Amino acid sequence: MGYIIACDFDGTVTATDTIVAIIKKFAPIEGRPITDQILRQEISIQHGVTELFRLLPSEKKEDIIQFALEEVKLRPGFQKLLDEAQTLNIPFYIISGGMHFFIDPILEKFNGIKQVFANTVDFSGDYMEVIWNHPCDNLCTGDCGTCKPSIVRQLVDDNKVISIGDSITDLKLLGIADIAFTTSKLTQFAQEKGIAHHHFETFDDIKLSEVIK
Numbered sequence: 001m002g003y004i005i006a007c008d009f010d011g012t013v014t015a016t017d018t019i020v021a022i023i024k025k026f027a028p029i030e031g032r033p034i035t036d037q038i039l040r041q042e043i044s045i046q047h048g049v050t051e052l053f054r055l056l057p058s059e060k061k062e063d064i065i066q067f068a069l070e071e072v073k074l075r076p077g078f079q080k081l082l083d084e085a086q087t088l089n090i091p092f093y094i095i096s097g098g099m100h101f102f103i104d105p106i107l108e109k110f111n112g113i114k115q116v117f118a119n120t121v122d123f124s125g126d127y128m129e130v131i132w133n134h135p136c137d138n139l140c141t142g143d144c145g146t147c148k149p150s151i152v153r154q155l156v157d158d159n160k161v162i163s164i165g166d167s168i169t170d171l172k173l174l175g176i177a178d179i180a181f182t183t184s185k186l187t188q189f190a191q192e193k194g195i196a197h198h199h200f201e202t203f204d205d206i207k208l209s210e211v212i213k
């Protein structure tokens with residue numbers, strides 16, 4: 001028996017949420033109320049993010065990739081954590097509610113990610129249409145968009161799950177994790193709900209060898 005790592009992307013690998021940053025930059029006025037509704041959990045993530053991307057003209061694709069590469073700050077220590085996972089033979093998966101078109105260019109410079117699970121976007125119309133590649137399985141009714149527990153159930157076999165995440169979109173992942181690393185809002189949630197967790201600020205705070213047995 002071993003471990004797998006399921007790591008969020010937005011707000012976790014990146015220091016701030018990439019989708020929020022993109023919407024603030026490219027659709028600030030119309031995007032705001034939708035973003036607020038998602039954060040207050042009044043509408044599902046899938047519904048909200050679909051609506052947010054429908055605000056973005058397809059022709060802005062390259063501008064958004066450039067913006068993501070130039071403006072989005074990364075949380076320090078990520079390559080070191082990937083290296084440690086590789087040394088310990090723990091497969092490292094990125095599981096994201098974001099979109100491959102801006103995630104993949106950001107992750108290109110890192111080595112040791114086994115696979116990235118994210119969504120695609122149809123750019124054939126005037127506005128972007130999200131294609132949700134990883135819907136909820138029959139054990140989840142969350143309308144998650146990217147259903148993180150459903151993906152983990154496909155990957156896990158007999159292994160234990162180490163989760164790394166930052167926000168409400170990682171709550172369900174936290175629920176199925178054997179070992180949870182949390183930051184920002186997710187640390188707060190874990191504290192409120194009395195869920196065991198290890199808080200981190202940078203990836204240097206995550207010492208895999210100290211938590212696995």
Ligand SMILES: [Mg+2]
Nearest residue numbers: 008010011167
């Ligand atoms: Mg996140």
Ligand SMILES: [Zn+2]
Nearest residue numbers: 136140144147
């Ligand atoms: Zn789900």
